[in-house]
Amino acid sequence: MILTAEQSALLEAVGEVLLPGARDAGIANFVDVQLGRDDPMLMVRYFDWPGNLTDFYTRGLAALDKASKADNGAPFARAAPEQQTALMRKFLDDKVPGWDGPPAPLFYLAVRGDVVDVVYGTVEGFKRLDIPYMPHILPKEQW
Template structure:
């Protein structure tokens, strides 16, 4: 019989707290004011480093369409911060996308705005919620035309995953789901 991967006897209070801290640190944005949650960075108007105001508006509207509340949770601030790291903690890392992560997001936003302009003569951020939802359906199904960006279903999947991570990956997010919050605790050995 294999040894268990995790044994309560292997951990002391200090180690449990240290491992919990790793999970909590994943959802922070580093600023001149120190580490902030993405929602705090948004509320304080911390300047973005990688997205233009138009890109940020479109990306915020897009993520909020996919996961209502993601904008206020600071999804764009989180993405902007992560895109400045050598190894960003974004789902895109696991998709083998053959290009820079920033280009993926910027290309998707440009394609989204072009789609919105072609169908509604407005940028995506200015559309009403019903039109945004209809376009999101086209992107998810891969039927969005015109589209000159990353594969539409991949863009949908990755950005929706980002929005879910930021909106639900906090104590408040778990409370919304009526689940106990437990930061990720890595097993003491590889499995």
């Protein structure tokens, strides 16, 4: 395990805000498994991020919780849904007050990419979208 229980719970809460179904689809497991690989298959690898990927996630999650406490007076997981949504809207424009994690738009896009991976980027996800998977080589595992 790379992420702590608290970090996993927070990642699930963020994932649910980004795309409903992320928790049940296994967002925390996905990110944790990938961070434990020599070659993590996370979308963040496309973003030219020069640093350590575990730091990217843990620092981002810590900064998110800190921003939520400053903005909403509560950790992100315990903030009201409309507060969570309002905070999330500030990420892409890099307007998160007091943010001290990796670049906020990058963190948003990376985690958003992760939740789409787990909810819709698999054989089961394609079924949920009612589109054919049509594999040449079916992956041995979903991730």
